[in-house]
Amino acid sequence: MSIEIKGLGKEFTQNGQQREVLADVNLTINDGDFISLLGPSGCGKSTLLNIIAGLEGASKGKVLVNNQVVTGPGRDRVVVFQEAALFPWLSVIDNVMFGLKIKGVSKKEAHEMALETLKMVHLSRFTKAYPHELSGGMRQRVAIARALVMNPKYLLMDEPFGALDEQTRLLLHSELQDIWQKTKKTIIFVTHSIYEAVQLSNRVVLMGTRPGRIMKEFSIPYSQPRSKSDPNLAYIEGQIFDELKEEIEKVMREEVDHDYHVAPNNLPWSPDRDMGSHI
Numbered sequence: 001m002s003i004e005i006k007g008l009g010k011e012f013t014q015n016g017q018q019r020e021v022l023a024d025v026n027l028t029i030n031d032g033d034f035i036s037l038l039g040p041s042g043c044g045k046s047t048l049l050n051i052i053a054g055l056e057g058a059s060k061g062k063v064l065v066n067n068q069v070v071t072g073p074g075r076d077r078v079v080v081f082q083e084a085a086l087f088p089w090l091s092v093i094d095n096v097m098f099g100l101k102i103k104g105v106s107k108k109e110a111h112e113m114a115l116e117t118l119k120m121v122h123l124s125r126f127t128k129a130y131p132h133e134l135s136g137g138m139r140q141r142v143a144i145a146r147a148l149v150m151n152p153k154y155l156l157m158d159e160p161f162g163a164l165d166e167q168t169r170l171l172l173h174s175e176l177q178d179i180w181q182k183t184k185k186t187i188i189f190v191t192h193s194i195y196e197a198v199q200l201s202n203r204v205v206l207m208g209t210r211p212g213r214i215m216k217e218f219s220i221p222y223s224q225p226r227s228k229s230d231p232n233l234a235y236i237e238g239q240i241f242d243e244l245k246e247e248i249e250k251v252m253r254e255e256v257d258h259d260y261h262v263a264p265n266n267l268p269w270s271p272d273r274d275m276g277s278h279i
């Protein structure tokens, strides 16, 4: 059981012009992997995730999930986006139960499953609250619970913590590590943060731009939970930064400033270890 991406290409037409957004992407995602897709803005991370989710079609090549070509969305693949798209008129528990009810699960069983999942994301005390009464981090926990309760084989996450403050993000990192250990889900995680990728994943796939493609892969063979100050992780972060530097400069020169340079620093690492909007 695995996801195989074979010779994948994607073109978009913009203003009558064809643009190659992904070119010859080949990747095998094994069951139980926590794989991060990391790369400069516009390199096609979300497009790749959406193609795996079946929300977007491929122009070339294919994605196989357990040897079946992906032709559309499926219950085995659930996506969590940057902004939790909760139903504002439903309480937390009803948001989490929503998909189960559609699937035909009885109300009683759906309620029990939702409670159990909300416990996992530490929201047991907020089951009756409405989305507008929650913080951004709590809303994102509900979105994760809503995805997990469907028991998908693959959890696809597109910058799920990108809009959160640093403290909430760190908290959710450890919760997600916990969830990964407990549920053994296969997680495909798009991020801008080298730190986040190295802390959470067992594989980090670096993508380059114009056209979007896979540049390199790093294996992070250290057990969880990981320490923020582990020198082994800092070393890998430095290596990844070196690999990405040229790609970041390429994007910034084309989009912002012809003379753009990423400041040379004494690696490992820049102050907050997060390239933020640079990549």
Ligand SMILES: Nc1ncnc2c1ncn2[C@@H]1O[C@H](COP(=O)(O)OP(=O)(O)OP(=O)(O)O)[C@@H](O)[C@H]1O
Pocket: 012, 013, 014, 021, 039, 040, 041, 042, 043, 044, 045, 046, 047, 048, 279
């Ligand atoms: N529906 C679309 N129509 C036309 N072009 C698109 C469409 N969706 C994405 N693109 C283009 O494809 C490229 C890749 O976009 P994508 O959103 O996958 O990048 P990304 O790596 O996720 O970027 P970011 O890190 O900023 O989220 C971009 O240049 C974008 O403008």
Ligand SMILES: [Mg+2]
Pocket: 045, 046, 047
């Ligand atoms: Mg994106």
